Amino acid sequence: MNLFSIAPEIILTAGVLFLMAWEIATGGRKNLGYLAALVIVAAGVMVITQYDRVEVGFSGMVLADRFGHFFRLIIYLAGLLATLTAASAWHGEARGVFGAEFFSLLLVSIIGMDLLVIGANLIVVFLGLEILSLPLYAMAAGRTQSDEAVEAGAKYFLTGAFASGFLLFGIALVYGATGSFTFEGIGNAVSQGAQLDPLMWVGGVLLLIGFLFKIAAVPFHAWAPDVYTGAPTPTVAFFAAAPKAAAVGLLLRLSLTALVDLPMETVFWAVAWLSMLVGNLWALRQRDLKRLLAYSGIAHIGYILVGVCAKGSAAAGAVGFYLMGYAAMTVGAFAVVCAIESKDRSTTLDTVAGLGRRRPAIAAALTLFMFALTGIPPTVGFAGKFVVFSEALKSGHLGLVIWAVMFSAVSVYYYLRVVVAMWMWPADDSISIPAGKRGIRGYALVLILASAITLILGVYPQPFLKIAAESLFWLL
Amino acid sequence: MGLLSFLIFFPALIGVLLLVWPNERQHQVRTIATAASAVQFIASLWLWFGFIPGSGFQFTESIDWITRYGIGYRVGVDGISLLLVLLTTLLTIIAVVSSFSAIQTGRKGYYASLLFLETGVIGAFVATDVFLFYVFWEAMLIPMYFLIGIWGGDRRIYATVKFVLYTMFGSLLMLVAILWTYQYSGGTSGGTFNLFDWYGLSIPATAQPWLFAAFALAFAIKVPMFPFHTWLPDAHVEAPAAGSVMLAGVLLKLGTYGFLRFAVPLFPLGFEYFxxxxxxxxxxxxxxxxxxxxxxxxxxxxxxxxxxxxxxxxxxxxxxxxxxxxxxxxxxxxxxxxxxxxxxxxxxxxxxxxxxxxxxxxxxxxxxxxxxxxxxxxxxxxxxxxxxxxxxxxxxxxxxxxxxxxxxxxxxxxxxxxxxxxxxxxxxxxxxxxxxxxxxxxxxxxxxxxxxxxxxxxxxxxxxxxxxxKPFLDRIGPDLQLWLSRARPQEMIQVAPKEEPAPAAVRKIPQHSPDTTLVPRRDAVPDHDDVATAGGVG
Structure with a gap:
């Protein structure tokens, strides 16, 4: 038992307890969000201090290596931005929703994600997935007075339960074929002949499917648009980025260690191909911003899986870099939605019409995130696509890369439509932008942070690429 | 910081300044924009006087940028880009001054867009790193998109979206070709995006037509060549006057410049094929x-x-x-x-x-x-x-x-x-x-x-x-001479080492004399003849 291996998670757990006690003790909810953010920062600092160390704990069930450290930091980044969004939303319409229970659930969910990326054993991975998911179901249904939110929570729960079932079944089959739960043991068994075992094949694919559900990759994506629309926006900001980073991290580790001798690229290839197609085409007809971002998330998972396909430590570094940028631009976009939405109507293109004149600063931020999601330089969206596609090309996936850039061109249309609405449509004055001046100012922190990351990683990606590549090189 | 970096980043800096300029002092925006573009134009005149014809790229700067991918901030100006840079700075100041009375709303954003556009265009003209070029090439879409979309005519949204979609579609395929060439430039080790290294690559003849096609499509849309021109009348008709000036004056030139700088000399066999x-x-x-x-x-x-x-x-x-x-x-x-x-x-x-x-x-x-x-x-x-x-x-x-x-x-x-x-x-x-x-x-x-x-x-x-x-032709002549030596494919085949037999695809490429690839084309006239003629016109 090496507690250092889970030191950041211990900090997070302490934070959960502290937050609940704090609310009871003070009765005030005002600073809860910022306290939760501090807890995440503290956990991040803990990770950074032990960055160069490999901590093996709990008889090898937990392996906190650089790969784990790196992905933990991405998860914390996404979690931090989402927490700040929720903290800002406290001022607005959503008042009363985001109390201690919300932030505690969020921190618990982050602990689950951590387990996914530092687990070296399928049992830990399964535990991690459950710890990750259960708080999310509750958070999705968080706005209890809204039927939509309850529906979203239920949908998310049902599909999530399916995913867990797939995963558990996969774990069982893999264990049957290899006699091991550890990544190392499975990897050894596969290289010694188990790759011919149909049990191993079916088990491996089921294992992947469990996580493809979580990241909403086509054809396991159907839940995402409805859940995104119904759930409270800060929750969506959280689960649009953080669980995806964790699950993609796990997929990378699986495909580079346990399943390295199993040609799983075919699965990733097909899923990437479909995700880009469906995500981008369906996004074209969305007018609701949250639905639009849901489909855009599906498309981006497609681009990320292009990098997973490439299979290699350099490609893994590119994927890690992409996820960093993706967290900033997606959570940033949701933060803007959160700032301008109102309880009684959905946030559509009409809501943002003329936003450029009414709220120039917030419109500029959303414009930046839209350009970044499109992949226009000098934003991180471009740098990320550039490195991922470059690595995919290196490993010979020319067709997939061409497919990806074609759909990037398609995506220009729907992302720019938001920009068009903001700057070129006349404002509809009958639509009030609920958050007052003061409310919007609350979002300044999260928006400035997300914009800065989007731009800095886009203009000068070198140090981040270096860290990502060095961390993920550790894996092999 | 060199002169070229100043020319690239000064307008963007002023553009940012304009965006955050207080609303109550909007009337000063025109003055600032005019002064900035005037400074820019005067600075660019140094290029004209300091340029020494025939000594290749000048005013060069090279800073490591993303070393993992062999990307550098590399800029330089030669005879091919010199005049186009000067044209850009001149047209920008004219565009700024001509908008004084035409633009009454959103002046901050308008003049900032014009200056950002100048940054993008000059950056693309002087980049000698292909990645850097692509960044500017794409980034300049954004200011143009706003110029047409906000200050344009009645159908401005249709026109601007069409403009961006057309351009993006072409340039993303070019991105794939750029990535491919980058991978090829590396072999087993890391590759580079340095244009000069790319000129020295001997890219397989089977790949060249594809790569050329991907580059040429992006540039042909920008030029625009028939049949990719349909975005142009819409964009021009809807754009504000100064937007049209910049669009016709310099943005379209990036297409033809792209052919001269990239598509043709990098892939001469592909050029021959098409x-x-x-x-x-x-x-x-x-x-x-x-x-x-x-x-x-x-x-x-x-x-x-x-x-x-x-x-x-x-x-x-x-x-x-x-x-x-x-x-x-x-x-x-x-x-x-x-x-x-x-x-x-x-x-x-x-x-x-x-x-x-x-x-x-x-x-x-x-x-x-x-x-x-x-x-x-x-x-x-x-x-x-x-x-x-x-x-x-x-x-x-x-x-x-x-x-x-x-x-x-x-x-x-x-x-x-x-x-x-x-x-x-x-x-x-x-x-x-x-x-x-x-x-x-x-x-x-x-x-x-x-x-x-x-x-x-x-x-x-x-x-x-x-x-x-004559002053113009003198400055562009020597570099075009060099360009020609890169663009004439049969000369490259002749200097290629013998042990690498001409691949099958080279023979497939239509030649004027189909029986062999090594016969010089009849238009490959001696170059001193050309020089004499070009000078004679002046």
Missing amino acids: ADTLWVLAVVGIVYGAVMTLIQDDIKSLVAYSSVSHLGFVILGMMALNLVGASGSLLQQVNHGISTGALFLLVGMIYERRHTRKIADYGGIFAVMPVFSIAFLIVALSSIGLPGTNGFVGEFLILLGAFRTRPIPATISALAIILAAGYMLWLVRRVFFGPIVHTVNETIRDLSRRELVTLLPLVILIFWIGIYP
């Missing part, structure tokens, strides 16, 4: 553009279609692959920027007065606006290519060069100049001469002093290049 197609498209563009102008009833779309025709000439000169044609092609790019830029400026001025661009709404205005009419006439004649104006020098060199290589397309194109004279003079007659049919036109005021000042430099350049083009 040579026939490009000849045909260039000629079709010339004739089609000219014919389409005849049926336009809107002055601005008439000028837009004439651009399609003029840029066909630019491609034609490049296709000739000799020094005369290439010099003409490059000079004509500058000429087109001056003449068409001036035309759009003039159309903008008259639109500001009458708020219509329909030809039928005018007639006989020579009597009320003599100065305007004379200016328009001068520019129109330069656009036609009347001897003594810049258009003549450019088109003459192009046709001379093209004639040596392929007489038939050259002949057809020369005949199309007659059409050009037809549509321009017909336009002039319908707008300026005859009786005044609409009584509103009797009271239009003539050009103000500010408007005259914006036109004057362009008119001076029209005559300067028309009468004494």
